[in-house]
Amino acid sequence: MPVLTRLIPSPVVVDIRRGAMDDLAGLLADQRISSSGKLAIAISDGSGRALRERLAPVLPGADWYPVSDGTIDSAVKLADGIKGNRYDAVVGLGGGKIIDVAKYAAARVGLPMVAVATNLSHDGLCSPVATLDNDNGRGSYGVPTPIAVVIDLDVIREAPARYVRSGIGDAISNISCVADWELAHEVNGEEIDGLAAAMARQAGEAVLRHPGGVGDDGFLKVLAEGLVLTGISMSVAGDSRPASGACHEINHAFDLLYPQRAASHGEQVGLGACFAMHLRGAHQESLLMASILRRHGLPVLPEEIGFSVDEFVHAVDYAPQTRPGRFTVLEHLNLSTDQIRDAYADYAKTIRS
16 A cells, blocks of 8 residues: 655754854754855844844855845845855845745745744744735745744844734634635635644644743744744645635735734734634634733734724725635625624624623
8 A cells, every 4th residue: 555645845944942043054054054154144224234243253154135125126136136146045034024035035046045033923934925015015925935944032032022922913813714714615615734724723722822921932932833833834735825814814904905004914913813703603712812812912903903993894894805716704704894893893892891
């Protein structure tokens, strides 16, 4: 009887601990990613300078490329600068924007990419997707999964706490995303990958049920692991389905309708996930999710991020247009504006009680 298996695209090394960044050169050499130290390192114009000063002495063969923003133009510019220089790898050193720019540039020039995250704001640090701003707003571009992920908990602690909170919202939203995927399977027969779903859901559950907080190394490690596992789950599934459902449609609607006022990604998807769970009748799960988000200082009502009820209702009504072809509880219920308003009134009453 044949033995059937599959290969899962994933990093060859994931290093999450205090002091991990100081061992970056040794890790890359030991894993045969770069024994020469010839690296192209993308950093932000601002906070990246301090990290450059810290790492330059131990990475003498590296060239440093400041990145001004998270646009497709910046990614193409980085790729053009790297091209022809015979680097071993591209390193994205920073937050989500820098890592996404580096992922796209590395893919464009055919080099492996190393993600060195300086905050835990969302699950993109290990995903096979680069989210970049373009002339039409924002686009998602398929890229290879990073060959290595390094997360230094000491560096994470130095970042503003709001970045950790954003990552919490993104991780916990996985639970709602997987529920949407299962709904699409039940109603429309959409194929569901059980391994990808399990990875994404358990990543969210681990963060949801951990007793620690943003100042706790144990909690930060679980959150970092959860975000990495979520990225790998997307590689397993072949798209963002395990970590993108109604909550992310609502997030995209906020970004498109109110671009100058939008809150962080994790704040918006966390709120969207609580409401989506309420819509599907999972009221106890919605209440638990809301209580944990509140404990970590995240919003669970639109006014907590500066939006009126009318604006929230408009965002939910508009949300399905942001991901044509994706089936979630929003498409399933197909609520009218008045029905969304009534559902929100019930949700808000439940959350406040």
